[in-house]
Amino acid sequence: MDPNSGQGKMNNDGDITSVMGFSGFGKKARTFDLDAIFEQTRRTAIERSRQVLDDREKEMEAQGESSMSVHTQKDAEKAAATSRKEDTDSSSSDSEPVGPPPPGKDSKEEEEEDEEEDLVGPPVPPGYEGGDAQSDSDDEDEEQNEEDDDDNPVKKIPDTHEITLLHGTKAVSAMALDPSGARLVTGGYDFDVRFWDFAGMDRALQAFRSLQPCDCHQIRALQYSITGDRILVVSGNAQAKVLDRDGFNVMECIKGDQYIVDMVNTKGHTAMLNDGSWHPKIKEEFMTCSNDGTVRTWDVTSEKKHKAVFKPRSVQGKKVTPTCCTYSRDGKLLAAGCQDGTIQIWDRNLSVHTKFHCRQAHTPGSDISRLSFSYDGTVLASRGGDDTLKIWDIRNFKKPLNMANGLTNYFAMTDCCFSPDDQLVVTGTSVKRDEGNGKLVFFDRATFQRVYEIEVSNASVVRCLWHPKLNQIMVGTGNGLVKVYYDPIKSHRGAKLCVVKSKTKQKHAEALAQEYVITPHALPMFREARQRSTRKQLEKDRLDPKKSHKPEPPVSGPGRGGRVAAHGGTLSSFIVKNIALDKTDDSNAREAILRHAKEASENPYWVAPAYKKTQPNPVFAEDSEEDEEADKEPEWKKRKI
DSSP states (O other): OOTTHHHHHHHHHHHHHHHHTOSOSSOOOOOOOHHHHHHHHHHHHHHHHHHHHHHHHHHHHHTTOOOHHHHHHHHHHHHHHHHHHHHHHHHHGGGSOOOOOOTTSOHHHHHHHHHHHHHHOSOOOTTOOSHHHHHHHHHHHHHHHHHHHHHOGGGGOOOSEEEEEEOOSSOEEEEEEOTTSSEEEEEETTSOEEEEETTTOOTTOOOSEEEOTTSSSOEEEEEEOTTSSEEEEEESSSSOEEEETTSOEEEEOOBOOTTOSOGGGSSSBOSOEEEEEEOSSOTTEEEEEETTSOEEEEETTBOSSOSEEEOOBOTTSOBOOEEEEEEOTTSSEEEEEETTSOEEEEETTBOSSOSEEETTSSOTTOOEEEEEEOTTSSEEEEEETTSOEEEEETTBOSSOSEEEOOOOOOSTTOOEEEOTTSSEEEEEOOOOTTSOOEEEEEEETTTOOEEEEEEEESSOEEEEEEETTTTEEEEEETTSEEEEEEOTTTOOSTHHHHTTSOOOOOOOOSSOOOOOOOOTTOOTTTOOOOOOOHHHHHHHHHHOTTTTOOOOOOOOSSOBTTBOOSSSSSHHHHHIIIIITOOOOOSSHHHHHHTTHHHHHHSOOSSTTTTTTTOOOOOOOOOOHHHHHHHHSOTTTSOOO
């Protein structure tokens, strides 16, 4: 390398600067002594913090407070910790690359401002003692209260508000909510199925559709499919129906041959249905149970025959009637409660033998009204006709985990369900007419203690639903009412949408539309234009000045403008005024005639003046003494005539 290369380079730079006409390429970069800067910053921060502490001590002493030493010690420790941190930063900053400071502020000023913000902080209000310890204890209390509320499942029950939907006059025996919670469908002993739309209802709480899909058969069960576009309708008929979301018929199950002994060889049920349920995973599959002793699965796409048949059997191998049926949460198991008090569970793909079987789940001869799986899929709740509620672990199906007695049950479809968090089990109680109130009873799933009750009405509680998305409880009663319980804070949508809407006024027609007579064979000159709609005709008549002319008020006094007064102008109006509107009571003819006797005698007008000259004076017989004596005789002496 040439040692003179540096000198040559400097000469070249000088030549370039002389040629281009400027003296240099810029100012020389500033150099900083970082150790001195950090040391000065640390000292400045300590002095400022001490000054602030001295000012605070003076204020606290003036107010007579004695707790300043604690803050002084804390602030001193904080300042010392900050100084130690700065020392470590200054020692480690030597290895970091250093560049020119950004324009606007000097690096020393920025460091001082940062240190001041870190050390001083916001001023403490005067008279505030032990603020840190008190705030920590308050936070701990709030957290503990929140944890207690979270641990207590009763606090999660949404029952602060309620609305009442009027289904009819008879018991509400079926009820279902779609998965989104937007629509409610109810069915009852009055054969009606009513559709309720929470978003479309106002405060009047009227159903937007009512129909009788199964004619004169009681509705036993209703359920929406997992997609919410179809409704399964199970009635007292032998054929279940599937309706769409608006109530139109989608399919109807076929009826089996009632003369065939083996129910496997029939295409459908041959007796009254008791219950039904949709598959929780497959949207086309559902099942039904019937008094013919079978549980059948169906496919919506093939209504000519069932998919599979499950036959519950007693200990002797005889036919048993299933009263309720349901799928497990994963759809792999089918459970049926029977009339002899047994609970039988099959694998969905194996219809011959049961997978789980409990022979004496409830009292023999009592109908099991409802089976419900928990959300975790391991626990089964059963509501019996023997006034009991039991929960079972299907992995150990010999004896129940817990049991509750004294829950009166008069209906064959009394519900039981789990809360959305799986901590509570809910069921309803039945009462006789005018003998108390039906209740909605809540049990803790772990201890099975009765933790809460809601008195619904003076009738039995038949159906109950606790929707997980809405967090609202729907209750169907024995007197045709549907109660919806909700909490404005804990619940979502549902009943909250319709209670805030005011009642919509019914639109009345301004005038009666003229009747339209259809004359198909009339001549063209006499043929009238076809009326499209009543509303359009009313709007058209409203624009017509003659048809929309307001009637003139009646004329009072003498007529004007060619019009006669209402009364007295014509013979008919005179008769109406003097005769038809006469309020005198002429029901007694004698009194009506005698009312004019005095005036007729004093001022005769019709008969007496005509015979005044020729009429003799009337002579009346005088009373004799014998008649007077006879009148004085007592009644018992008088001769009876």
